[in-house]
Amino acid sequence: MNPLKGGHKKLPSETAPVWIPDEAASRCMRCDAEFSLLVRKHHCRNCGAVVCKSCSGGTAIVPGVDKQKEVRVCNVCKKIIQQIRNKN
Numbered sequence: 001m002n003p004l005k006g007g008h009k010k011l012p013s014e015t016a017p018v019w020i021p022d023e024a025a026s027r028c029m030r031c032d033a034e035f036s037l038l039v040r041k042h043h044c045r046n047c048g049a050v051v052c053k054s055c056s057g058g059t060a061i062v063p064g065v066d067k068q069k070e071v072r073v074c075n076v077c078k079k080i081i082q083q084i085r086n087k088n
């Protein structure tokens with residue numbers, strides 16, 4: 001199994017992610033929506049992906065960014081972070 005394949009699973013990072021530059025993404029990296037004046041770009045603070053508003057609707061604690069304040073994350077990261085928190 002190639003760990004790079006099969007989705008965007010990423011644990012909450014201890015370090016701030018490398019942001020994908022805005023110019024590098026013309027489409028949402030989650031739902032493939034094309035960015036425009038109406039579909040604005042948002043960065044997930046956990047994985048650095050460029051996503052649209054509906055794919056970055058959540059916030060979560062990302063230790064590498066801020067241990068107290070919730071920051072914007074994409075839906076995929078939000079789910080993973082929640083699952084980890086529920087286990088503890």
Ligand SMILES: [Zn+2]
Nearest residue numbers: 028031052055
């Ligand atoms: Zn999207």
Ligand SMILES: [Zn+2]
Nearest residue numbers: 044047074077
């Ligand atoms: Zn993410």
